[in-house]
Amino acid sequence: xxxxxLKIGIVCPYSWDTPGGVQNHxxxxxxxxxxxxxxxxxxxxxxxxAKLPDYVVNAGKPISIPYNGAVARVLxxxxxxxxxxxxxxxxxxxxxxxxxxxxxxxxxxxxxxxxGPMVGTFHAAAKRQKIIFAIGPILEPAxxxxxxxxxxxxxxxxxxxxxxxxxAIIIPxxxxxxxxxxxKLQEKWSGNTxxxxxxxxxxxxxxxxxxxxxxxxxxxxxxxxxxxxGPGDPEEVxxxxxxxxxxxxxxLGRISEEDKADFMSSVALYVAPNTGGESFGIILAxxxxxxxxxxxxxxxxxxxxxxxxxxxxxxxxxxxxxLAKVVIDLxxxxxxxxxxxxxxxxxxxxxxxxxxxxxxxxxxxxxIVGSEKVRLASDTRPWNRxxxxxxxx
Amino acid sequence: MxxxxxxxxxxxxxxxxxxxxxxxxxxxxxxxxTSWANLDVLLQKRAAVALEIAHSDIADxxxxxxxxxxxxxxxxxxIQNRSQAESGLSGALGxxxxxxxxxxxxxxxxxxxxxxxxxxxxxVAIAIHTDAVARTQMVxxxxxxxxxxxxxxxxxxxxxxxxxxxx
Numbered sequence: 001x002x003x004x005x006l007k008i009g010i011v012c013p014y015s016w017d018t019p020g021g022v023q024n025h026x027x028x029x030x031x032x033x034x035x036x037x038x039x040x041x042x043x044x045x046x047x048x049x050a051k052l053p054d055y056v057v058n059a060g061k062p063i064s065i066p067y068n069g070a071v072a073r074v075l076x077x078x079x080x081x082x083x084x085x086x087x088x089x090x091x092x093x094x095x096x097x098x099x100x101x102x103x104x105x106x107x108x109x110x111x112x113x114x115x116g117p118m119v120g121t122f123h124a125a126a127k128r129q130k131i132i133f134a135i136g137p138i139l140e141p142a143x144x145x146x147x148x149x150x151x152x153x154x155x156x157x158x159x160x161x162x163x164x165x166x167x168a169i170i171i172p173x174x175x176x177x178x179x180x181x182x183x184k185l186q187e188k189w190s191g192n193t194x195x196x197x198x199x200x201x202x203x204x205x206x207x208x209x210x211x212x213x214x215x216x217x218x219x220x221x222x223x224x225x226x227x228x229x230g231p232g233d234p235e236e237v238x239x240x241x242x243x244x245x246x247x248x249x250x251x252l253g254r255i256s257e258e259d260k261a262d263f264m265s266s267v268a269l270y271v272a273p274n275t276g277g278e279s280f281g282i283i284l285a286x287x288x289x290x291x292x293x294x295x296x297x298x299x300x301x302x303x304x305x306x307x308x309x310x311x312x313x314x315x316x317x318x319x320x321x322x323l324a325k326v327v328i329d330l331x332x333x334x335x336x337x338x339x340x341x342x343x344x345x346x347x348x349x350x351x352x353x354x355x356x357x358x359x360x361x362x363x364x365x366x367x368i369v370g371s372e373k374v375r376l377a378s379d380t381r382p383w384n385r386x387x388x389x390x391x392x393x
Numbered sequence: 394m395x396x397x398x399x400x401x402x403x404x405x406x407x408x409x410x411x412x413x414x415x416x417x418x419x420x421x422x423x424x425x426x427t428s429w430a431n432l433d434v435l436l437q438k439r440a441a442v443a444l445e446i447a448h449s450d451i452a453d454x455x456x457x458x459x460x461x462x463x464x465x466x467x468x469x470x471x472i473q474n475r476s477q478a479e480s481g482l483s484g485a486l487g488x489x490x491x492x493x494x495x496x497x498x499x500x501x502x503x504x505x506x507x508x509x510x511x512x513x514x515x516x517v518a519i520a521i522h523t524d525a526v527a528r529t530q531m532v533x534x535x536x537x538x539x540x541x542x543x544x545x546x547x548x549x550x551x552x553x554x555x556x557x558x559x560x
Contacts, residue, residue: 115420141413141417144417144420144421144528145420147424147427147428147521148517148521149524166524166528167520167523167524167527168520169517169520169521359513359517362513362514362517363517363521366428366431366514366517366518366521367521369427369430369431
């Protein structure tokens with residue numbers, strides 16, 4: 001994959017300290033590129049500078065703004081703009097990779113400030129918003145500077161074409177498939193069990209849909225157990241569960257990557273009842289790689305990732321009755337579960353970093369032409385060239 | 394007095410906007426050229442690999458003739474006929490690959506792996522190029538661009554009709 005060592009600058013719009021899909025993606029990509037021999041610098045906002053890995057450059061403290069149904073911790077403003085410009089002019093990059101350049105963040109600032117080979121990755125999937133018609137004309141000339149656009153899923157691509165009238169290449173998010181391939185079967189999680197991983201307090205993760213299904217499922221499978229892993233306070237959720245069924249739920253808290261691999265190979269079913277706001281579904285890719293039989297809501301991102309039901313079962317989103325039907329059907333039929341899981345595990349190899357990074361790298365190659373480097377856009381404007389000449393004696 | 398100031402401000406903003414649009418258009422033309430250069434190189438490589446396949450044991454004599462003809466046509470086509478010739482090559486390759494699941498030697502399958510890697514890249518390059526072309530055409534249709542002839546003497550980029558599904 002390595003033809004020559006590149007100097008790559010990656011811009012992360014969200015705070016590096018807060019966990020999130022985009023941050024994880026950038027971390028894994030940066031580490032993969034570094035291990036392949038490239039020189040990578042990541043510019044990201046951060047709260048605690050001491051905890052940053054050495055390839056991350058702090059852009060300043062993020063502020064919280066509401067965005068796409070959640071709170072996004074981003075950074076912009078004149079001070080941030082100056083930092084971004086400084087990072088670009090000192091970095092001497094062959095290429096910039098901007099993540100989520102269409103939201104107000106340092107990614108957009110970098111897109112505005114730089115000139116030269118640039119690649120943008122669009123992660124978000126959102127419904128069509130009117131607001132974009134107001135800010136579109138401002139965004140378009142900036143987004144247009146990207147030599148190539150990548151969307152992480154069909155849903156993200158549609159969001160982009162809807163809002164900004166531009167197309168993108170689809171390259172999925174990456175996982176380290178090998179990490180999940182050899183999970184051990186844990187007695188405590190096996191049997192008639194259902195697994196769930198995620199920040200269950202957020203309504204869009206859909207744990208309440210699963211909770212609503214349980215009275216029906218437990219009638220058909222009396223020994224069913226639900227394991228919920230992920231950060232958060234289970235108090236509220238437990239209150240919402242029927243007291244007779246509370247002992248069927250077990251909250252594990254945040255689990256490690258090794259435990260995750262074991263978890264995926266142990267549970268009978270992995271359920272992802274997300275109600276929306278999901279653009280890729282990295283957890284499903286991990287579940288498939290871990291050999292789990294997956295049941296997911298039919299939101300566009302999941303439908304796409306699971307090959308319209310070929311690699312995992314789908315149910316009508318936010319419909320507990322349909323979920324119960326699918327779950328009961330699968331709990332009763334072990335061979336069907338096995339078939340789905342086996343197909344899924346093979347499919348998950350497509351999301352392995354070795355495949356995904358290769359695809360991203362070939363987009364890099366096509367964006368870099370000759371030995372042209374990333375410069376500040378202002379340096380190439382005629383009047384600035386004139387001014388700079390005046391300053392130098 | 395203040396009227397003059399207003400006029401000056403408007404003229405300055407107008408001048409800035411014209412310069413901004415000209416820079417934008419220049420960048421777009423540059424993108425069209427570079428993305429086409431990329432695509433062109435990849436297509437040339439693909440034609441070369443197709444010729445190698447035609448001369449290897451993968452192809453039977455009949456498909457070998459077909460493939461060689463298509464590859465040469467794609468190589469020699471001028472810019473107007475290029476996309477048609479490339480689609481012809483895609484078709485010829487598609488026909489051959491349909492029933493070549495069973496391969497004897499490692500060298501043959503190496504050729505096919507190279508071809509499929511190239512095909513993936515070509516697909517990406519086409520997407521990048523058509524997007525650049527579409528954007529440039531869009532900006533050039535703007536009234537202000539035509540009025541002030543901001544595009545200069547650069548030729549209007551041509552849309553290439555690549556049949557992405559064949560590739």
